[in-house]
Amino acid sequence: MEVIKVFGSLVKDSIDTITHGSKKYHLWMALLTFVMLVGMYCYSVQLEEGLSVTGMNDSVSWGLYISNFTFLVGVAAAAVILVMPTYVLKDVDFKQAVLIGEGLAVAALIMCLAFVVADMGGPSVLWHMLPGIGVFNFPNSMLAWDVIALNGYLLINITIPLYILFRHYQGKEAKPKVYIPGAFLSVFWAVGIHLVTAFLYQGLQAKPFWNNALLGPRFLASAFAAGPALIILVLAIIRTHTPFKIEDKTIKKIALVVTVAAQINLIMLVSELFKEFYAPTHHSESAYYLFFGLHGKNALMPWIWTAIPLNVLATILLTFHKLRNNFKVLFFACFILFVAIWIEKGFGLIVPGFIPGSYGKIVEYAPTSIEIGVTLGIWAMGAFVFTILARTAIGIEIGKLRYKK
Amino acid sequence: MSDNNKKWFSLNLNFSSKQKSSSDSCGCGKTTGGCNSSTDNDVSHEEFLDAAVNASIGEERRKDGFEQVFDVKMDRRTAFKKLTASLMIGAGAVSTSCSMIAGEETKEKAQIDWEEQFKGNYKLMTDEEKQGTVDRLVRSYQLRTGKNISMSSKNAEEDVLFGYAFNISKCKGYMDCVNACVEENNQDRDSQMQYIRIHEMKEGKGFNFNEADDNYYHEVPAEGHFYMGTQCFHCDNPPCVEVCPVQATWREDDGLVVIDYDWCVGCRYCMAACPYDGRRFNWSKPEVPEEEVNKNQHYLGNRMRKKGVMEKCTFCVQRSRAGQNPACVEACPTGARIFGNLLDPESTIRWVLENKKVFRLKEDLGTEPKFWYFMD
Numbered sequence: 001m002e003v004i005k006v007f008g009s010l011v012k013d014s015i016d017t018i019t020h021g022s023k024k025y026h027l028w029m030a031l032l033t034f035v036m037l038v039g040m041y042c043y044s045v046q047l048e049e050g051l052s053v054t055g056m057n058d059s060v061s062w063g064l065y066i067s068n069f070t071f072l073v074g075v076a077a078a079a080v081i082l083v084m085p086t087y088v089l090k091d092v093d094f095k096q097a098v099l100i101g102e103g104l105a106v107a108a109l110i111m112c113l114a115f116v117v118a119d120m121g122g123p124s125v126l127w128h129m130l131p132g133i134g135v136f137n138f139p140n141s142m143l144a145w146d147v148i149a150l151n152g153y154l155l156i157n158i159t160i161p162l163y164i165l166f167r168h169y170q171g172k173e174a175k176p177k178v179y180i181p182g183a184f185l186s187v188f189w190a191v192g193i194h195l196v197t198a199f200l201y202q203g204l205q206a207k208p209f210w211n212n213a214l215l216g217p218r219f220l221a222s223a224f225a226a227g228p229a230l231i232i233l234v235l236a237i238i239r240t241h242t243p244f245k246i247e248d249k250t251i252k253k254i255a256l257v258v259t260v261a262a263q264i265n266l267i268m269l270v271s272e273l274f275k276e277f278y279a280p281t282h283h284s285e286s287a288y289y290l291f292f293g294l295h296g297k298n299a300l301m302p303w304i305w306t307a308i309p310l311n312v313l314a315t316i317l318l319t320f321h322k323l324r325n326n327f328k329v330l331f332f333a334c335f336i337l338f339v340a341i342w343i344e345k346g347f348g349l350i351v352p353g354f355i356p357g358s359y360g361k362i363v364e365y366a367p368t369s370i371e372i373g374v375t376l377g378i379w380a381m382g383a384f385v386f387t388i389l390a391r392t393a394i395g396i397e398i399g400k401l402r403y404k405k
Numbered sequence: 406m407s408d409n410n411k412k413w414f415s416l417n418l419n420f421s422s423k424q425k426s427s428s429d430s431c432g433c434g435k436t437t438g439g440c441n442s443s444t445d446n447d448v449s450h451e452e453f454l455d456a457a458v459n460a461s462i463g464e465e466r467r468k469d470g471f472e473q474v475f476d477v478k479m480d481r482r483t484a485f486k487k488l489t490a491s492l493m494i495g496a497g498a499v500s501t502s503c504s505m506i507a508g509e510e511t512k513e514k515a516q517i518d519w520e521e522q523f524k525g526n527y528k529l530m531t532d533e534e535k536q537g538t539v540d541r542l543v544r545s546y547q548l549r550t551g552k553n554i555s556m557s558s559k560n561a562e563e564d565v566l567f568g569y570a571f572n573i574s575k576c577k578g579y580m581d582c583v584n585a586c587v588e589e590n591n592q593d594r595d596s597q598m599q600y601i602r603i604h605e606m607k608e609g610k611g612f613n614f615n616e617a618d619d620n621y622y623h624e625v626p627a628e629g630h631f632y633m634g635t636q637c638f639h640c641d642n643p644p645c646v647e648v649c650p651v652q653a654t655w656r657e658d659d660g661l662v663v664i665d666y667d668w669c670v671g672c673r674y675c676m677a678a679c680p681y682d683g684r685r686f687n688w689s690k691p692e693v694p695e696e697e698v699n700k701n702q703h704y705l706g707n708r709m710r711k712k713g714v715m716e717k718c719t720f721c722v723q724r725s726r727a728g729q730n731p732a733c734v735e736a737c738p739t740g741a742r743i744f745g746n747l748l749d750p751e752s753t754i755r756w757v758l759e760n761k762k763v764f765r766l767k768e769d770l771g772t773e774p775k776f777w778y779f780m781d
Contacts, residue, residue, distance in 0.1 A: 129670060
């Protein structure tokens with residue numbers, strides 16, 4: 001009973017915090033709400049008309065939604081990069097950052113699930129997918145694995161921070177005995193969700209562009225670059241706009257993680273390019289389409305040639321200690337790295353998998369405005385969820401929110 | 406309706422015992438009208454019983470989606486959880502079906518829609534349940550359009566494995582097969598969905614799909630070209646079936662790879678997994694003019710589809726299981742298409758496989774298509 005009372009008070013206090021704030025804060029939330037409403041309108045059009053309002057077609061049957069889903073799984077998985085040193089290796093440096101990281105993971109996972117639902121042809125029969133009520137094709141289908149992996153990860157990432165914040169809210173210390181096993185589990189689980197998501201594509205013999213043993217490891221490397229890069233940017237914003245203290249040391253340590261991951265990612269990219277272009281086979285056509293275009297069709301060329309230089313530039317900037325330790329350079333590098341990986345692992349990975357088609361036909365893909373509207377709406381929802389979570393967490397951590405008996 | 410044909414909302418957590426007793430009653434599970442009262446069901450009584458016995462071998466195959474869940478031993482806590490969830494949905498059902506304003510037909514429509522929305526996966530249904538959903542769909546069509554259709558739920562026959570052969574020398578690219586397929590299978594006319602693609606290839610370039618044209622509009626056969634058709638190859642090891650997260654697509658015992666349109670969630674993973682471009686998606690609501698609807702239907706075949714689900718060639722299951730050739734085979738004016746039972750040593754398809762140099766597409770992928778090409 002006591003627990004329920006405290007929890008009720010926590011919810012009340014947190015609603016109080018998220019509905020009050022500076023003008024800037026309200027403006028931010030209003031903006032997000034507006035974008036979400038636009039997204040909802042676009043989705044209602046899609047529900048009414050069918051997926052024909054998107055740019056997807058019989059040839060390129062996955063597009064912007066699945067691209068964003070793939071990328072965001074990586075962002076979610078990257079939360080582990082903060083969990084591990086804090087709880088498992090007992091490096092206290094990250095303690096303030098870890099709650100933010102887990103909040104980010106929760107927001108990213110909610111976005112992932114929203115993107116999957118947006119991509120479905122029949123959202124009204126989604127219950128067929130629920131383990132227990134539906135018929136699950138486990139363990140054969142990688143998508144069934146992914147549903148379990150993502151929802152499990154979401155659960156872990158909600159419960160651990162909730163427990164810690166709940167204790168802190170009452171002015172008590174969180175018991176490591178309770179949350180350390182969960183933290184350990186989440187470390188393995190994070191690697192798991194990203195590998196499973198990679199296997200989703202890697203396991204298709206029909207798509208040589210994806211059917212590639214490096215896909216899984218490369219997913220991990222790019223995730224551990226893009227995810228923590230985003231966390232650095234978010235921490236930078238939180239540092240300047242709230243009294244929440246995040247030390248330089250913490251950011252520098254996360255930057256080191258980003259650097260190593262970005263370097264490994266680049267090595268793997270070189271290995272992939274070598275394989276595709278040194279001795280090109282019939283199976284290299286997708287890569288040719290992506291980088292150089294095929295038969296005069298080259299819709300993805302501008303994107304990939306933006307992503308690769310940004311990726312290389314960011315990695316170079318991060319590699320030099322002097323540049324990395326200059327925060328202005330660091331934030332810039334993190335930003336361009338994030339954008340580069342979003343392009344490269346989003347539609348730079350998904351769309352060329354379908355081009356050329358099974359019998360060599362080249363049908364290009366470009367998202368429609370409805371599709372872009374839904375996508376922006378889901379991103380706004382993610383930002384909205386994260387803002388709410390972060391605001392409550394920060395309130396508790398700086399001691400502003402406390403349970404009054 | 407027999408006892409074991411319970412719908413999900415007539416919840417009975419302990420009816421596994423009842424279910425057994427009903428299997429020795431009439432196989433079709435109907436109490437009115439006798440067995441096979443639906444005129445177009447051409448399964449004989451024995452066959453029906455046989456199939457029922459077959460179905461009872463696997464416990465799981467006897468139950469539909471909700472029974473698969475509810476007909477299990479569970480502790481009170483889980484039972485409670487599931488009960489609350491279903492009661493909430495049930496309240497909605499009651500309010501629709503008990504509304505005073507709605508007329509009889511509206512009520513019946515609502516009732517059918519409701520049962521259809523929450524029915525189980527066809528693959529796991531008993532024969533009675535299959536008949537039940539087919540009856541509902543026929544009635545629903547009648548209520549909506551005033552027209553009668555016949556729909557079969559005939560299962561695979563024993564000792565049948567369907568196979569297909571395509572004679573590249575004979576095909577002249579007339580596309581009669583494509584037209585016949587569209588008409589037979591009630592494909593969406595708006596998006597001009599076609600299961601079959603005819604690739605026009607240049608002589609002397611070999612099988613070069615990259616330079617082939619599968620969308621030609623000129624007189625055929627064109628000088629210096631030959632033609633090759635592709636469609637779903639009904640693989641024996643189909644990658645599309647493996648990847649489906651909800652088992653909405655599967656390989657039947659006679660080798661047909663089919664889809665339960667009502668169970669499909671529309672994720673299009675199967676479309677990405679198929680190396681042969683054999684699957685189609687309904688990007689919009691499929692439209693077929695009422696007078697063009699083929700009313701001889703099969704649940705797994707050419708019945709009307711809805712928006713947002715996958716569909717594909719079924720070797721015209723409504724025809725092939727009734728002993729006929731698929732529409733494409735029948736329509737082909739040159740005799741390039743050969744269809745038959747691979748297990749029958751006397752069949753034409755077996756003669757082709759034994760006497761011609763046959764090959765299949767992308768054999769290195771290990772999909773084992775049951776669709777062979779050959780030349781005279």
